[in-house]
Amino acid sequence: MAEVKQAAQALDAALALLAAGEVVAIPTETVYGLAGDATSGQAVARIFEAKGRPRFNPLIAHVASMAMAEKIAVFDPLSARLAENFWPGPLTLVLPLREAFGIHPLVTAGLDTIALRMPRGFASGLIDRLGRPLAAPSANRSGRISATTAAAVAEDLGDRIRLVVDGGPTPVGVESTILKVEKGKLRLLRPGGVTADEIEKAVGMGVERYGDAAIEAPGMMASHYAPGASVRLDVAEVHPGEALLAFGPRRAAGSNDAAAVKNLSERGDLREAAANLFSYLKELDRSGAATIAVEPIPFDGLGEAINDRLRRAAAPRRHDMNRD
Template identity: 85%
Template sequence: MAEVKPAAQALESALALLAAGAVVAIPTETVYGLAGDATNGEAVARIFEAKGRPRFNPLIAHVASMAMAEGIADFDPLSRLLAGKFWPGPLTLVLPLRAGAGIHPLVTAGLDTIALRMPRGFASGLIAALGRPLAAPSANRSGRVSATTAAAVAEDLGDRIRLVVDGGPAPVGVESTIVKVEDGRLRLLRPGGLTAGEIEAAAGIAVERQAGAAIEAPGMMLSHYAPGAAVRLDATDVRGGEALLAFGPRRAGGSEGAVAIKNLSARGDLREAAANLFSFLKDLDRHGADTIAVEPIPFDGLGEAINDRLKRAAAPRDGADANGN
């Protein structure tokens, strides 16, 4: 089983494993990541192996500085502006990959673009100490609920990896927002921990949504973030044998008969709800209900990212739909 070490004591152990081509679960401000050297094909393959992730779904490469990012990708003026405003933080930019950048092709899934993010905290220090970018999808088995605590990582992946770095609960609680600048347009590829409104305010142009787009970045497949139980959205009642994922001060009809109840935010705060989403889904799943009913959640602000994750968790599941984060 994986060793779980506090972040304050884990830097040397994590560096040694990464330098040897192993993978390490690390905390970030969004969710926990399963990190490997993005320039090492064997390390990247171990990420896919541990997650059971399809090879055609690209990974995010995490950097510690703009100098490192500029060695990997070509920045247009708008992407540079957004990086200056929101890095380090929960924003991923999809950019043209530089020739000779050294990123292994498994990271980009054969695309000529690269998804880049600059995280905060332990992850940033680890990347800087390693001197190379880290590919780091969420630290969970492919298609399952993302981990926001070290304990959740150890429960899901503890038999597949050697080290989990414990940095406490992830403060944002959902993955990064992914955007791409193309022909002067700003496209939202995945909603996340940075709202579209915040991005629009910084960019000075609208963020465009595009339904049914081809896979250009992580988190774009239909079935994703799924617990073992089925997920029923926009529930106004609770049916026999269901668990309830609640939101706000008022309950769905029949909630007193729920197998279990977790309220994302009793006061209706979307930021609190985002931080609780994955851990509460996992907790409800442990109660053995066949279905988790989810009360309606507003689409405003971070509600867009929360509803995106829930829609993917509720999507039909089969072998073709499974993917990672």
């Protein structure tokens, strides 16, 4: 089983494993990431193996500085402005790839672009010490609920990796927003920890949604972030035996008969709801209920990211991702 070490004591152990081509679960401000050297084919292959992740699904490369980022990707003026406003932080930019830096092709899934993010905290210091970018998708088995605590990582991946760095619960609670600048326009590929409103206010232009686009960034698969139970959205009534993921002060009809209830935010606060989303889904999944009913959640602000994750959690999935 993986060793779990507190972040304050884990830097040297994490560096040694990464330098040897191993993978390490690390905290970021969004969710926990399964990190490996983005320039090492051995390390990136181990990420895909540990997660059981399809290799056509690209990874985000994480950097510690703009100097490192500019060696990997080409920044147009608008992308540079976005980085200046939101890095370090929960924004990922999809940019043209510079071939000379040595990002392994598995990271980009054969695309001529790369998804880049600059995280805060332990992850930033680790990348800086390593001197190379880290590929780091969420630290969970592919398609399952993302981990926001070290305990959740250890439960899901503890038999597949050697080290989990414990930095406490992640403050944002959902993955980064993924944005692409294309022909002078902003395309939102995945809503996340930075809202579209915040982006529009920072750069003075609108953000277009991607629609039914081909996979060109992480988190765009139809079925993703899924618990073992099925998920039923926007419920007005809870069926007998269902677990309930609630939001706000008012309950759906039948909530008193729910198998279990977790309220994302009794105050109706979307930032609190985002921070609680994945951990509460995990808790309700453990209740043994066959279905998790979800009360309606507003789409404004972080609600867009929350609803995106819930829609993907509720999407039809392969048989092997259902509860036995």
